[in-house]
Amino acid sequence: MHPVRHGSRIRLRATALAAALGALLLAPLPAAHRAEAASTLTNAGFEADGTGTATPSGWSTYSAAGQNSASFTEAGGHSGGYRLSHWSSAAYKVETYQYLTGLTDGSYTLSAWVRSGGGQKSAYLALRNCGSAEQRTDLPVTSSGWIRIVTPITVVGGTCTISIDSDANAGNWINVDDLTFTSGTTGLAMKGVDLSALKKSEDLGGTYKSSSGTTGDPVALLKNSGANYGRLKVWVNPADGYNNKARVLATAQRIRAQGMKLLVDFHYSDIWADPGAQTKPAAWSGHSYAQLKTDVYNHTYDVLNALKAQGTTADMVQIGNEINAGMLWPEGSTSNWSQLAGLLKSGISAAKAVSSNTQIALHLANGGDNTLYRTWFDNATAQGVSYDVIALSFYGYWHGALSSLQANLDDISARYGKKVMVAETAYPFRLDSEDAHENIIDLSSELVSGYPASSAGQTAWLRDVMNVVEAVPNGRGLGVIYWEPTWTAVAGNGWDPADPSSGNGWENQALFDYDSRLLPAAGVLAHR
Secondary structure, three states, rough: OOOOOOOOOOEEOHHHHHHOOOOOOOOOOHHHOOOOOEEEOOOOOOOOOOOOOOOOOEEEEEOOOOOHEEEEEEEEEOOEEEEEEOOOOOOOOEEEEEEEEEOOOOOEEEEEEEEEEOOOOOOEEEEEOOOOOOEEOOOOOEEEEEEEEEEEEEEOOOOEEEEEEEEEEEOOEEEEEEEEEEEEOOOOOOOEEOOOOOHHHHHOOOEEEOOOOOOOOHHHHHHHHOOOOOEEEEEEOOOOOOOHHHHHHHHHHHHHHOOEEEEEEEEOOOOOOOOOEEOHHHHHOOOOOHHHHHHHHHHHHHHHHHHOOOOOOOOEEEOOOOOOOOOOOOEEEEEHHHHHHHHHHHHHHHHHHOOOOOOOEEEEEEOOHHHHHHHHHHHHHHOOOOOOOOEEEHHHHHHHOOOHHHHHHHHHHHHHOOEEEEEEOOOOOOOOOOOOOOOOOOOOHOOOOOOOOOHHHHHHHHHHHHHHHHHHHHOOOEEEOOOOOOOOOOOOOOOOOOOOOOOOHHHHHEEEEEOEEEEHHHHHOOOO
């Protein structure tokens, strides 16, 4: 991106609960609100009872305060006629659950379509009493489109409780529908951070602290929070000398020293490359198309081979950054797809020549725009461009609803048979600036509905994006990278590499606060 433009049947009894359910934090339930257990989900689409049923067939309802009526079926299902909803005009706490028994031990995944108006103290799906640690998936805030979320579990002992939980304020609501509980597991292989701004920040005096205030290595702090991938952009000959080959090599060593994998992001420019600008490096400006193909190959090979020589071979490489309309304009514009394909193939060939194991990612912005992705990757396919991963930028305040991201990820992963990842996302934890430069997102009107500019809002955003990627079918959701978590407000480390006085419009979206302390959102990087 450019920093300026931008979830044998057995009757349950109180004694059985105490003996068989162990850690279940439920009081014994009145018989009228209990259901019989089975080895498969019953009434998973809530179609059996019509509307207004507090305890749907096959399900049980529990509320310590006797608020069972806050759970009910009503018209407006995801695929059928009805759905389960939680709502009350007063604050409420309610659980709708189903107990399964007779399961074969092994890995299972709960899937459900959900919506939520947000504002709850908590609203989540849970798998508990399964013989392993309880697993939860929070419901994202999505008042319009439905979103599918998944929760994996390991069943040991043949039983598992599927639970829909709300601890809500007056008027808060959720909808849940079309649950499945099937064999298999989910999770994210990539939980990454883009550390491109770090070296310059530290050289200019930037420091980083743990959440408790102890100064430390930011790479280690993020790794210990759960990050397992570091992303570094490469500029050819930047005005300030940062993000060039030498600086990338140095930071790559720090990433690998923490046991993290490395993603190298080639911009093929001396400055920011994004949908609005793909400016050729000055040294290449007068080159023919044939020479540009050689330039791309040589630059890509040179950087990656140097990384390999120092023992930090790239695990993944992006050939271009946010190349919606191509790269190295005008020769590599999407108005001439055969030439763009030639440039892409040149970079891919160089990367594979250095290491055949390096994964190739092609990266576009506007991650909710399915038409863009279909058009672009249909052309790439027609031109014979070979790649491994489709990478997307998805900033909710620019790129649309989470449901649009999910629809696009699901479609393109199936259409092209590729793994997909969100290569860039972020969210503000406050709106005001720490330096004199106006922040890119600094107005409440710019925020995503349901996600405040707060530590909690930032945490929820990253969590929910990761949950959407995890839910991509057939294990094709690879992971998520948080963009520039260490780009804090340090004098001289502004957005323009040619202007030391340029400010930073990003510090309110970093993962370190204005006291340089690690923010809670970093903990989401430990996502399963």
